[in-house]
Amino acid sequence: MIPLKDINPRYSTPFVTIALIAGNVLVFLYQVSLGARAQEGLFFALGMVPARLESALTSPSVPLGLAVLPLLTSMFLHGGLWHLISNMWFLWVFGDNIEDRLGHFRYLLFYLVWGVGAGLVHTFFNLHSTVPAIGASGAVSGVLGAYFVIFPRSRVVTLVPLIFFFFTVQVPAVIMLGYWFLIQFLSGLGSLGAATGGGVAWWAHIGGFVLGVVVGKVARRPRRVPVIYS
Helix, strand or coil, rough: CCCEECCCCCCCCCCCHHHHHHHHHHHHHHHHCCHHHHHHHHHHHHHCCHHHHHHHHHHCCHHHHHHHCHHHHHHHHHCCHHHHHHHHHHHHHHHHHHHHHHHHHHHHHHHHHHHHHHHHHHHHCCCCCCCCEECCHHHHHHHHHHHHHHCCCEEEEEEECCEEEEEEEEEEEHHHHHHHHHHHHHHHHHHHHCCCCCCCHHHHHHHHCCCCCCHHHHCCCCCCCCCCCC
């Protein structure tokens, strides 16, 4: 199922979402301007390498800053055009309403927190991996998790492929995003014990989504009306 748009009004301009998408696109354009070998070096230097973080935490000879910084920089790197488009499309469809609810600054802060948290979860499940993890999907998964609990009844216009035919249906967000998370979770379980190599960072998706749910539950609480007692 591919979300096309959500039927959920917003009441402010999603400046941060637009800026995040623009930033990711600009970084990708810079990536593709490099040669293949230089791009691989960029991924290793700024991508999240679990073994490097593990070494920094256990050995004082490895600079902790150089191992921790990629938790942030890896969020703005992508392995290919489809990787970029899929992440930015989900961010565009669901991010505007979360930005609207949280406010611009808090949304940006939590977006980065979700991305860093997703990277740490990925590291925990892949401690000895030397393969760089890149992409905004951990942070975007946080956006999806927050949307899941804040706007569960919002309708999402979804493209559904059926063999050679495509049709659209309106699906409640709780069903569409719940199905998405189930796929990530089952795939994450299937990846446990598998040989370390390239692929999808399932546990980053899972970790980001769960962190998004936590933030969403807090943001969903109704605000107290101020009362003056006399």
